[in-house]
Amino acid sequence: MNAAPSKNRNRARFNLRGRLALVLGAMGLCSVSLVGRAAYVQLINHDFYQRQGDARFLREIPIPTSRGMITDRNGEPVAVSSPVESVWGNPQELLKAPDRLPELAQALGVPLDHLTNRLSQKADKEFLYLKRRINPDEAQKILAHKIPGVFSQREFRRFYPQGPAMAHVLGFTNIDDRGQEGLELAFDEWLSGTPGAQKVIRDNRGRIVENVDLIRSAQPGKDLTLSIDRRIQYLAHRELRNALIEHQASSGSIVIMDVATGEVLAMVNLPTYNPNAIDRVKPDARRNRALTDMIEPGSTMKPLTVSTALKAGVVTPSTLINTNPGYMALNSRYTIRDVPRNNGVLTVTGVITKSSNIGSIKIAEKLPNAYFYETIHSFGYGEKPGSGFPGESAGMLAPPDRWNGLQKATMSYGYGLAVTPLQIARAYSALGNGGKLVTPTFVKGQRGEAPQVLDPAIAHEVVGMMETVVTQGGAKRAGVLGYRVAGKTGTARIASGGGYAKGRYASFFAGLVPATNPRFAAVVVINDSQEGGYYGGLVAAPVFHDVMDGTLRLMDVPPDDIEAWLAAQAKGSQKPGAHAAAAAAPTPIADDAVDTTDPSAFDAPHAALPATGATR
Secondary structure (H helix, E strand, O other): OOOOHHHHHHHHHHHHHHHHHHHHHHHHHHHHHHHHHHHHHHOOOHHHHHHHHHHHEEEEEEEEEOOOEEEEOOOOOOEEEEEEEEEEOHHHHHOOOHHHHHHHHHHOOOOHOOOHHHHHHOOOOOOOOEEEEHHHHHHHHHHHOOOOOOEEEEEEEEEOHHHHHHHHHHEOOOOOOOOOHHHHHHHHHHHHEEEEEEEEEEOOOOEEEEEEEEEEEOOOOOEEOOOHHHHHHHHHHHHHHHHHHHHOEEEEEEEEEEEEOOOOEEEEEEEOHHHHHHHHHHHHOOOOOHHHEEOOHHHHHHHHHHHHHHHHOOOOOOEEEEEOOEEEEOOOOOEEEEEOOOOEEHHHHHHHHOOOOOHHHHHHHOHHHHHHHHHHHHHHOOOOOOOOOOOOOEOOOOHHHHHOOOOOHHHOOOOOOOHHHHHHHHHHHHHHHHOEEOEEEEHHHHHHOOOOOOOOHHHHHHHHHHHHHHHOOHHHHEEEOOEEOOOEEEEEEEEEOOOOEEEEEEEEEEEEEEEOOOEEEEEEEEEEEOOOOHHHHHOOHHHHHHEEEEEEEEHHOOOOOOOHHHHHHHHOOOOOOOOHHHOOOOOOOOOHHOOOOOOOHOOOOOOOOOOOOOOO
């Protein structure tokens, strides 16, 4: 009876040891396994797990950089980048707290259903812009609600101090601060710079808790200095606006160039737009008409026709041209007239002074087709000006093998070809600088090729002829007191629908000043004048006066006709800067002073403009 209990106690003692050994063995194996796993994770497969950890907390974020500043030729800023804030959110985190969404929607100023839909569409993403490029104070008000998953980051927004006055030249940037039109687009790479990047550690709420490493520094965009003078630009904008209001016109353009360098000092178009509020602008208002819109140049073409004839040696300034009886039949179908009356026998200079269509045709008849085409083409017509401005037009100048029997005749007085206001300014610059065709530029100090297209002596002769248009012809209102002005008026019907729109005219004045040694070429184009006439001498010439009167003084150009200024002062008839025409002819312009490019010649019975192959 006593032996059995002893045997059971011995068996229990043996089992306890075995169990203890088993437990210790298992724990040893676990320890070895853990040590091995730790070694594997930390030593053998360290990179993989480090990447996994970094993916959850380490982030590479961009360092925003500012776009380069654009200044006018005097260093005044015309496009700057201002720091703003953009509020963004983590859709995954925001959707986990739907009770905070109404508060967020109210803070953002958007409908709740709109916010909810946007978050739902990005439910698998960790980033969504909620409100971009806003005032930093406004961003702080949104962040002050402390809604989980809502953050902000620094960005930059473009600001244009000159507003609509320089809109067509500068263009604008999009919401990502990339150039979309104008010089912002042309020089986008130069202005943009390179964003930087840095590594940071974020916590589970997306907040930065540590800056780990700078990957690359942000490189700000380079500044750009324009040839534009903001003072002249504003002056041209103001005077063109006033003219459009006075004449109830639909649109207009002004281009002012330095004849020696090709630098564009001002380029204005109306209608215009506010580049600081681009979302509300119609696409048509963004068009830079001075560079893109093709127009038939009307009588502004006549100095080039005469230049070609002088270059060919077929006429001299005093050669007589018989324009009797004041009209001419072309191809037995069309009749071209001089208005308001028959000019009789004119010198070549008189053809320009009186703006005789008949005289221009007879001069062009003396020229071979190929020679006429090549010379006009050498003035830059039919090719892009080369300014580098996006969308600039080459115009339209058909080669002689595409001409019909009327082409050269109509081209001689400005129909049957198409140009832009910038091309006219460029051609007149060549007349003003001794026959060199400069390349237009919007960058201060930039110089392009300037081939010699006309003998300097001939260019000087033509400028002298164009002076008579202002002193004796239809452009007395373009005169600037104290300065000699050379120029040419023009009035052309506006093409529409394969023909010409009834009652629609483009009024031109293109001129050089001071005529003794031209510094500036300027072109004024006003479309669809409804009040006060539509002749170039009545509509466009006064704008030229107002703009160039101020430009000459702003640029400190000394007068070259001081005697006229002193005489006007002695008479006490006007103050400096008033219309020179007021002193010379205080009464209304007489018929013989009206631009004889009068398109009413084509409205008269049996008078029509040929539909030439170059423009149809």
